[in-house]
Amino acid sequence: MTLRALLGLLMALLLPASGGHACSKETPCMVGERAYYYAAPEAPVGAVVYIHGWGSSGAGALRNSGMLNAFMDRGYAVVAPDGVPREGRNGRSWRFHPSADQGADVAFLQAVRDDVVQRMSVDPSKVLLVGFSIGGSMTAYTACLAPESFAAFAPLGGNFWRPHPTGCAGPVRMLHTHGWSDGTVPLEGRAVNRLPINDPEARAQGDIFHAMDIWRQTNGCVFGKADRFVTHGRFWRRIWDRCSEGSALELALHPGGHSVPRGWASMVLDWFEAL
Template identity: 35%
Template sequence: MRILLTCLLLLSSPALACGPDTDCPVGDRHYRIVMPADHDGITPVPALIWSHGYRGSAAGVMRNGSLRRMLSDAGFALIAMNGLNGSWNLPNGPRTMNSDGSAEFAYFDAVITDATARHHVDPDRIVAAGFSAGGMMVWNLACSHPESFAGFIPLSGTYWLHPPETCKTPVSSIVHIHGTQDKTVPLKGRPIGETKQGEVEEALSMYEKFGNFGPSNSFKTGPLTCRSRSNPTGEVLEYCLFEGGHSFRTEYLGHGLATLKEAGQL
């Protein structure tokens, strides 16, 4: 009887019941997750780990019906990360000048471990994406944790101050998307307090050299004007601009996923 009671308590615990409307605890942090609408409850699926913008939250991400529908239609689980007090603890930030980002990286590691163990997420097909401050988080993950993700899609965000001198291997595929008239995170950056937002071209140039990416191929697709480079091992480094400001549309993210799939990363 005691064993049966313990099993029932475990099955009814918040940790096991977590999802789009309930927090999934990992240590002193949490995340939220929603599986594709037609998921059979057994088959491992690819997942997109989404990092929200400044003052955002995992709960807020789950209220984005357009994002959820697009990823569900593509067969992806959506994992919504939750920054501390709506922000991310990143190197060279206005309030995190002395940070090395290790606390955030440990949080992402814990979420990936938890999600793959309990929610039928395929560990080999996880994409990191995020908007604004979340895009900054994604660039840092691309440099520090390339082995944990199939690819990266930072939107309207880059490193604080400047990119690192080099990154960890293996080289990854990155699709960066940004508005030409963005005044919140301008392409050339802007001073904030004792630091500044970095320049997008500097981040791309650093990664181009790091990953031995070749000549660029320019093309236009829908509202995006892009230039794409590949390297000898098949990764892609793509930079897409749209006419507009600091905004996010699910079709931009859809383009990033399509690029990663075409490159064989998913």
């Protein structure tokens, strides 16, 4: 075998099964002109697609070693897509707002899912979409617009913005987590351009309790009141059971602020694996 042939064989063995270039936590996987990063255990049982917050990036999200290890120790790959560049500023964002081109970012996340399923040979029914802050908002809008895109959705510290959606495409499996003392994205929402929250010109975060009502209607839940409550441990949880078959809906509150709380990743996987 010639040296060139040997090198070609080695490259073929090293490249991912999808036929794309090798990529990792530091080297981007390209989907069209956009990128994602990932870290994975050997033979992952599933994948968690994590959407970063405002001003961060996919590679930056994977530097949260506590969260990363919590997912990977359970056998899940952690996939972190890049949002779109912020004009004139460092870092990235997402087109999550109702006035933005949400469909473009939803399509990108679907393409990332497809690439991950092929690249890592994971079951698409074990691919979960999660996100923090506006990444949580992007998670919620993806669930609303394309509920079939991921097996389940777990936004943290962010959900819908005003004007709230008047309806979503279909039932979902969702666990929303929020900090009781979150001042960046308060449970009741706030206007980020310093206008009164009811001003038509306000660019305003949504009300999490209103968002949960939208999700109850989307999932066809029988009652507004939760069916079960968990009041021990770090997370207090409200659970709606009497809803459309195959759907799931929970709200988890923790005493902290706008952060990824300790134990969140494990709670999400416990919930996901019990569905």
